[in-house]
Amino acid sequence: MMISYRLMQSRDVAGVFKVDQACFSHNWTEDSYQAETKNILSNYIVAEVDGEIIGFGGFWQVLDEAHITNIAVRETYRQTGVGQRIMNAMLALALEKGCVGMTLEVRGDNQPAINFYLKNKFTREGRRKDYYGTGMDGIIMWRYGLE
Ligand SMILES: CC(C)(COP(=O)(O)OP(=O)(O)OC[C@H]1O[C@@H](n2cnc3c(N)ncnc32)[C@H](O)[C@@H]1OP(=O)(O)O)[C@@H](O)C(=O)NCCC(=O)NCCS
Incomplete structure (x- = not known):
């Protein structure tokens, strides 16, 4: 199985949207991903197999x-290193663009994702109460230094 990792383009939006729908309970719209392809702050990596988008990750450079x-x-491809390769590509891109740190919010009960970030040298730095709805706090994580 050959998986390629590359920057998201406009033609990838439908596939990225499908992955979003399959993976998240709070979904972005297809239009919002389309807008990301035109947002100069946005940087997205997609993972593709045989023309199908199976994963993606993005960040805004602020x-x-x-x-x-x-x-x-996508669930069937999880725990095989795809997320890690997307993260590696995002870290390299952020470093290349002059970023010195990376941050995110993750749901406090999303243990797979928290483990994923801890493995990638992120640490818990704060909490946003009810960020994902009543009783669902957001954990703020940071990685200082991208090298
Ligand atoms: C978080 C996510 C992107 C990880 O992708 P993935 O392709 O499964 O990750 P990888 O296979 O590259 O795993 C890398 C590391 O993450 C951690 N990890 C990943 N899945 C895990 C799980 N289910 N339980 C515990 N740790 C996990 C492990 O430390 C793993 O390293 P290891 O394989 O050496 O143990 C994936 O679980 C996902 O899409 N989740 C749903 C969407 C989501 O919650 N996104 C995050 C929103 S903040």
């Missing part, structure tokens, strides 16, 4: 900080 918007891998 000055010298990279803010992760979303990262997701």
